[in-house]
Amino acid sequence: MIFWIPSTVTQPLHLWANLKSYTPLHCQESDWNGTFYPDFELLLEKQLGITCLSIEIDGSTIEQCIDTIYRHALKDKATTLKYIHTQKESRRELFLNQLESNGKIDIGLYDCGNLLSLLDEEVLLCFRLNGSVPDYLTFWLDYTAKRAKIKPLLLTNERTRFLGRLKGVEKVTLPDLTRCEILSTSLRSLKSLTGQTIERVDLEDLLSMSNSLEKFLHLIQLRAVRGTLTKIE
Numbered sequence: 001m002i003f004w005i006p007s008t009v010t011q012p013l014h015l016w017a018n019l020k021s022y023t024p025l026h027c028q029e030s031d032w033n034g035t036f037y038p039d040f041e042l043l044l045e046k047q048l049g050i051t052c053l054s055i056e057i058d059g060s061t062i063e064q065c066i067d068t069i070y071r072h073a074l075k076d077k078a079t080t081l082k083y084i085h086t087q088k089e090s091r092r093e094l095f096l097n098q099l100e101s102n103g104k105i106d107i108g109l110y111d112c113g114n115l116l117s118l119l120d121e122e123v124l125l126c127f128r129l130n131g132s133v134p135d136y137l138t139f140w141l142d143y144t145a146k147r148a149k150i151k152p153l154l155l156t157n158e159r160t161r162f163l164g165r166l167k168g169v170e171k172v173t174l175p176d177l178t179r180c181e182i183l184s185t186s187l188r189s190l191k192s193l194t195g196q197t198i199e200r201v202d203l204e205d206l207l208s209m210s211n212s213l214e215k216f217l218h219l220i221q222l223r224a225v226r227g228t229l230t231k232i233e
Contacts, residue, residue, distance in 0.1 A: 028171075053125055070107060
């Protein structure tokens with residue numbers, strides 16, 4: 001996939017990322033700030049210098065949250081055994097049996113906070129709240145923050161319901177990209193990523209046809225797939 005986001009989008013997050021205190025942050029996705037792409041989390045990790053886990057939550061569904069944290073924290077059998085041996089005897093035996101039978105253990109959401117506490121690093125948890133804000137989310141974050149070093153970033157969109165459940169969470173507006181930023185960054189990125197280019201006037205036409213950054217990037221990718229970009233000599 002051909003994709004890029006100018007770093008100006010993440011600049012408002014730098015001060016927050018450097019805070020020593022636990023401060024959840026709420027940001028709104030928009031058609032022109034690039035946060036809708038999964039690659040946004042990769043940019044955050046690179047720009048902020050912190051491990052970033054992308055977690056999608058739709059309403060009360062928590063499986064993806066558990067799976068993501070499980071895969072990151074329990075990367076191998078040795079780490080899993082280390083966690084198991086922090087448990088009380090009855091649960092320890094249950095987990096050992098599960099590990100032997102299934103190759104993994106069956107944990108719940110609040111176990112995830114304990115898993116993160118075992119890590120020797122701070123983790124940015126980037127939640128994409130696609131359907132609604134779960135009623136348990138802020139309580140779970142508070143619980144986890146008492147045990148682990150986390151920075152929660154909560155991304156919502158125009159369809160996200162129950163935003164009132166984020167009451168008290170600091171909100172920052174990420175800047176929409178300007179037309180000039182989009183054009184100049186696109187030209188540089190195309191050359192870097194594909195070894196090809198496109199006339200600026202053609203790029204301006206594609207941008208005029210687009211009602212979002214996602215649509216604009218899709219049109220460029222179609223041009224690349226169809227071989228209608230210009231090869232750099």
